[in-house]
Amino acid sequence: MTILIALVPMLAWGSIGLVSGKIGGDANQQTLGMTIGAFLFSLVLFITLQPTITPWICLIGFLSGLFWSVGQNGQFHGMKYMGVSVGLPMSTGMQLALNTLAGAVFFHEWTQTRDFVIGLCALFFLVFGAYLTARQDDEKAVETSGRLYDFGKGFRALIFSTIGYGAYTIVITWAKLDPLAIILPQSIGMIMGASLFAFRKVKIDAFVWKNMASGLLWGIGNVCMLMTVQQIGLAIGFSLSQMGIIISTLGGIFILGESKTKKEFRFVIVGCLMVIIGGLLLGYLKAL
Secondary structure (H helix, E strand, C coil): CHHHHHHHHHHHHHHHHHHHHHHCCCHHHHHHHHHHHHHHHHHHHHHHHCCCCCHHHHHHHHHHHHHHHHHHHHHHHHHHHHCHHHHHHHHHHHHHHHHHHHHHHCCCCCCCHHHHHHHHHHHHHHHHHHHHHHCCCCCCCCEECCEECCHHHHHHHHHHHHHHHHHHHHHHHHHCCCHHHHHHHHHHHHHHHHHHHHCCCCCCCHHHHHCHHHHHHHHHHHHHHHHHHHHHCHHHHHHHHHHHHHHHHHHHHHCCCCCCCHHHHHHHHHHHHHHHHHHHHHHHHHHC
């Protein structure tokens, strides 16, 4: 059952880039709309379940929400500059490396030699698979569907995104708080952070309200990811949640119309297979 819950974020988060890409709007509009949707989801969940909230939970939740807004805004900018089918897999690979190593080293989730061998093999398959799905045919910026993509700007945006996302998950894992209690203050921090990014930069229009749909997807994935991390640790739980790159990569090609050469498409297929193998290895590690 734990593994099944861990796969919910894969489906929910893997669809976010596709939903926001289909809806449109700039990165700040997408981030703001997403945070509003996540807040509404958290508010309904809080009213329904009424978990106990303390000042410590409010502080940690608020901080993690601020960190998340840095991560998400950077990821949206990265996808704008690189495309969903390139930007999201690269973001995923960078997050996987940071969070998996943090779980194994700082939180001592891997204690035996077997854990490190299988875990690092799984991480290799996941990260290298993410790299292959994002690999381009040449080193130049490519023009796709009439848009000029800039790999350098996209990569710099993803560095900030990875730092923000890493802090968002690491601080929650360190605090060991109830996932159902933390999501409301977390969503408030998300809105505050998104509002700072959007201050005097974003036009509140239909793009913002429509992107609330991606916030609902994020909220569902977030609850399941936090529950999973508590049960099987950050290294495995977060890694399984990021297998959604299969959905986002193939969806970016077939749904959003991001073109790939034959060589790049072969890279995508092999990369997706490697991600699946990495996920299976993590499932095996959990079973042990």
